Amino acid sequence: MHIPDGYLGPLTYGTMYAAALPFWAAASWKLNRTLKAKQAPFLAIGAAFSFVIMMFNIPIIGGTTGHATGATLIAILIGPWAALIAVSVALIIQAILFGDGGITAIGANCFNMAVAGVFVGYAMYRMIAGDAAVTSRRRWIAAAVAAYVSLNVSALITAVQLGLQPILERAPDGQPLYSPFPLSIAVPTMALEHLLLFGFVEAAVTALVIKYFQKNDPEMLS
Template identity: 45%
Template sequence: MHIPDNYLSPQTCTFFFAATIPIVGLALKKVKLQVAEKKETVPMLGISASLSFLMMMFNVPIPGGTTAHAVGATLLAILIGPYAASLSVTLALVTQAFLFGDGGILALGANVFNMAVVMPFVGYGIYRLFQKWHHEKLGVILGAYLGINAAALMAGIELGLQPLIAHDAAGQPLYAPYPLHIAIPAMLFAHLLIAGWVEAGFTVAVYQFIKKVAPNELYAAPQKLTAVTPTKKLHRALYTFIVGLIILSPIGLLASGTAWGEWDASELLQQLKTAHLSQVLPTGMAHGLNFNALFSDYAIQGLPLPLGYMLSALTAVLIFYLIGKLVINHYATHA
């Protein structure tokens, strides 16, 4: 679901940056108020960003030779609220794009909109609806499943619109070459069939653990829960879980194939040739941005790929931890 650079036209990228920046700005204001009421929100932002980042490293195979992954945005929204979840997933996506080359720099606005805006707010809205109907667990499952599929639908629409809005005088696409009737089913197939259920399973498992260990930590916990929440115990458990995910992260390498719509230039060109659609890349893609991330594809030069994968995961988690520490120190200084 990470749209690479050169798949979206400059106009599309500009539109989604313009649409996303005010939402992220609003989330910052909302979370600032949330932190003022509950200081524990700050470390949870770093923990949440780590969870989302690591979940996205675990690719799962999809019939047809592609892959997909969970995101965790609905889980985070249930845990720390939709605005805080939006910031956490945004932080994870920015780190992925700039440090690991996962998702485009110019396409970052669209990726944030899909995975850090649409997904947590749709998923959380469904969860809250079912919570009010006294079917909270069902709301967790459906929220996670439908949230990630709403994000996938948006990505399919964005990619599928490109041949309509960005083409040359001869009608040839300049960017993503597949129209809506191909892009939308392809994106939804992977997520309705596999990734959505992985997302739902992971979400409900972590939710049930938190519900048992620290129910007051849930963002929309009923007011009748007045017992003191074992916050430190929950943090230790989540950090232990994160360490486990880091160690297991190379499992994500076992799924072969590139996610639909995330091919590099050579892979896409081969697909176009095989389908007898074109012998050359779309012009805009061939002459677009070529950003070289420091640890592209989570690989570290000179190290075996599994070890590089683990160290990349550890690096990201440390970044999120340090950001959390800086924010905590800022609030302590200005308290």
């Protein structure tokens, strides 16, 4: 889901930087008020945790493996604003140091995964979990549904950004200059693989980690 450099035109990646900026500013403001001096190590460790979640491969059917992005899980564990910064920092490090995702696409990738992914996941979780007890079954089911929906929303927004390229950003003679696939190809392709496979991986990892905490350390969820 990490969009590399060269896939989005300047109009799109510029807009996405502008769209992500108010969320980064709001998160910094919010955390400055709530976390005080403790925020620096807390955010850094949260970001490192966000980075390493993607390294945990889990076995899926038929010997294949997959990994989760962890946006909803981190939002449940450290709250949505801290999660926004943590996932963003992890994405920035991946883009600058590891070439996972483009530098020009940092705004778009952060908006898709750190803003949309985190807030959709967190809102769904709060809505479904309601006032249920920390150790209740409803909590992990809420986490699974939230993670599934959140990942699919992120994938859909990514697909729309890619699918808009042949319409928004093309040469004067109409030839595509960036990602060449229109919405009618980009959206179903991304949606299918996330609806049928990656969404379930995300849901499984999120629910299993929540169940682990319910059993071993329920305080982490309160």
